[in-house]
Amino acid sequence: MRSMLKFAFRFIKNDGHRVTAKCKAEGCPWSIHASKGSATQLISIKTMNPTHTCRGAAVSSGPQATGSWAWRGKESAQEHLQGSHKDAYSQLPSLCDRIMETNPGSLATFTTKEDSSFHRLSISFHATLSGFVQGCRPLLFLDSIPLKSKYQGTLLTATAADGDDDRQNGLQEPICEIFKGSYHGYCLRCIAEQLVRDLKGQCSQEVKRIVIEDLHHADFAPNPEDFNASVERIKKN
Incomplete structure (x- = not known):
């Protein structure tokens, strides 16, 4: 990577989740930070300062050189954290x-x-x-x-689609029969989306936002008191 970039740089952070590098020249502001996404696990450049005040400026100046470097730099960071596609x-x-x-x-x-x-x-x-x-x-x-x-x-x-139901309804009764007495969880995002659909035309966007916010507070409540308080706020709205 150093020979490709034509200037010296140093790693500030370099682990399995993120890479941060800066130009080695004293006072040069060039820097780049790439990290792995929590959902996709793909590597992406989060922040970058392409400006060089040192000799590296001659290499990285111009839109074509900068674009090519950014693409190659991204591939190099991905290979460093995830391994090579060839392997x-x-x-x-x-x-x-x-x-x-x-x-x-x-x-x-x-x-x-x-x-x-x-x-x-x-x-x-x-x-x-x-x-x-x-x-x-x-x-x-x-x-x-x-x-x-x-x-x-x-x-x-x-x-393929479930033979009894396209969505979760086909699972509700069998799960209760097979796993008797067990807790059954629901996706918070799905509940929030359904709640927004149910409230369509009944209240303003601001009220919907507050209700969804209280729903999340109830879900993450650390004790029964906070949970009940969030539920009461939802009822009042």
């Missing part, structure tokens, strides 16, 4: 063997082209195959997502 592809055969070994009845196939380069990976777990045959409608819904990695490609998915 990941080489591990796919052993991944398929491991899936077949630890999930009997599952399917995991890996094929290559004539030049031995990657061609196709297909995975179907036994639980999903069995569930489709025993409890889903005889329909498959296909979708494709383009992969934006170094080698690109396409992710194809096949899903």
Whole structure:
């Protein structure tokens, strides 16, 4: 990375979750900070000061050089934290063997082209195959997502609808029967979205915002008193 950037820099932070680097030249403001997202686990540049007041300015000046550096810098940071795509592809055969070994009845196939380069990976777990045959409608819904990695490609998915219900209603009664006396949780985000739909046309956006805020306070309440107080505020609104 140093030879590619044509100037010396030093790491301020460099671990499995974030990388921060600054130019080694005294007083030069150039810096970059990249970190891993909590949801996607992808590496992204959060902040960057591309300005050099040292000799590195000659290399990084101009929109073409800066854009190229930013892209290569991002790829280098991703490889440093997540490993190389090349190494990941080489591990796919052993991944398929491991899936077949630890999930009997599952399917995991890996094929290559004539030049031995990657061609196709297909995975179907036994639980999903069995569930489709025993409890889903005889329909498959296909979708494709383009992969934006170094080698690109396409992710194809096949899903099916529950035979009794498209949503969670089909699970409520069986869960209560099989797991008697157990606690049943609901997704807070789903409850909040449904509540907003139920309040449509009944109150202003500000009231909706306050109600959702109190809903979150109730969910994270550390004791019964705070929970009851949040519920009472929701009722008053």
